[in-house]
Amino acid sequence: MHEWQEEVLAEVRAGSRISDRDIVDKVRRAVLMQRLPPGTRLPEVTLGEVFGVSRSVVRKALTRLASEHVVDQRPNQVARVRAPSIEETRETFAARRLVEGEVAALLAGRLEAASRDRLAAQARGEIEAHGRGDEPARIEHSLAIHHLLAEHSPNRVLGAMLTDLILRTSIVIALYKRPNLASCFLEGDHTALLAALERGDAEAAREGIRHHLESLEALLDLSPREASIDLMAILGRSREQA
Amino acid sequence: MHEWQEEVLAEVRAGSRISDRDIVDKVRRAVLMQRLPPGTRLPEVTLGEVFGVSRSVVRKALTRLASEHVVDQRPNQVARVRAPSIEETRETFAARRLVEGEVAALLAGRLEAASRDRLAAQARGEIEAHGRGDEPARIEHSLAIHHLLAEHSPNRVLGAMLTDLILRTSIVIALYKRPNLASCFLEGDHTALLAALERGDAEAAREGIRHHLESLEALLDLSPREASIDLMAILGRSREQA
DNA sequence: GACAGGGTCATTGTATACAGGATCCTTGCC
DNA sequence: GGCAAGGATCCTGTATACAATGACCCTGTC
DSSP states (O other), rough: OOOHHHOOOHHHHHOOOOOHHHHHHHHHHHHHHTSOTTTOBOHHHHHHHHHTTHHHHHHHHHHHHTTTSSOOTTTTSOEEEOOOHHHHHHHHHHHHHHHHHOOOOHHHHTTOOOHHHHHHHHHHHHHHHHHTTOOOHHHHHHHHHHHHHHHHSSSSHHHHHHHHHHHHHHHHHHBBBBBTTOOOOOOOOOHHHHHHHHTOOOHHHHHHHHHHHHHHHHHOOOOOOOHHHHHHHHHOOTTTTO | OHHHHHHHHHHHHHHHOOOHHHHHHHHHHHHTTSSTTTOOOHHHHHHHHTTTOHHHHHHHHHHHHHHSEEEEOOOOOOOOEOOOHHHHEEEEEEHHHHHHHHHHHHHHHOOOHHHHHHHHHHHHHHHHHTTTTTTTHHHHHHHHHHHHHHHSSHHHHHHHHHHHHHHHHHHHHHHHHHHHHHOOOOOHHHHHHHHHHHHHHHHHHHHHHHHHHHHHHHHOOOOSSSSSSHHHHHHHOOTOOO
């Protein structure tokens, strides 16, 4: 995790105060961006040095990351970046289809003008970013759309659950994306979904979500493999470099 | 929280080793049993004395309880037992209907003989406990049934989400139960559900869950009140006694 | 009597020290 | 060469000390 460590050090020197929340955000983001591959060891002292805080703060951050399923924290063992199995990936997608479908159905016809405009803007942004081949920007826009859905969910409990599921699916998408695939862009899905929401068609919105997430899952390589991931998670020192 | 404190002290002296997990379990249970009413202050030192450990352990436990939505932990403020609002209660029930309904549907026709027998035994136990007026035992059996569903969910992700939702609904049931109501027993619901699971009727199982949870919610007193709960949560020292 | 100001106390935030456990490497044996 | 036992090292678990923030109370004023 050395390169990442250096980058963070630079950022940290710039901004001054660091709290556990900052650490959670930075690590989560790093995992999402695959700067910290699955299995990476995250010793408390090392993280503390990176962020310039002591173990107390790091511990709290790691506990929170564990409850977000980003990190694996086992008694008396070094925390590691989690590597969800193929099975768990499928289950996460299924759960997200259920929850996000319901959220979309609840949201149909209830969108305020301001929210609708922000959604539309993100959808346009995604298309543009895809057009100019800017994949990171496209991902940002795509995530923003789904996060907006979660945020505006009339049912806040479901909304919070959706936020968690969006994070988890993003991680496994990064993990299992077919290497030759440049992008997970599904042309028109988001636009169609927004249209359904706008005209208040709850079932179309639910189906739109279901279809979108099924297509996304189909883009992944979830064929059973030599259990390399699992072995790596168990014996895995090969991936890290500290 | 003094009486509870003394009881725990006794238990703790008996058993020897106490870890953060034990604290989480004991506090969770105390909240569920309404030994610790909503709004109760939970200072770290006090809890530490009760369990005979230092603040480090208590802090970890409180963080976990906060992520389980049992406790409210805000920066620089004493952790308090959470008091979910009426709105959140409704949303929690809706979320649970969605998730548990899906779990039941997935489980229909897939129950192993052993699991089915354990479920049936708990259902019988619930009816018996209700018959002899033993409400705590009845609750235990009822909870056990739903926890078994969560545990055996073919989709583990949904199963974990369901576990969380069962806890949260149990808390709000205890909170909002009509005072004159002796029991939240719904005769036949569990038996009918098990029958649907057994004969592999996924939609009947889903509907069984939906109906069961709607009836349960209807037993609660969720009429809007003088915001007493909210005020209590905000200004509330009246409830605690440490 | 209500309200603003300031001081005190209670409680959390953070860092650090020490103890215990896990891992890793080395050594000695087969 | 492979493998088990032992020790060194790394890392986490826990307790404690100090800093800092927020809550509470008391006082003085209008």
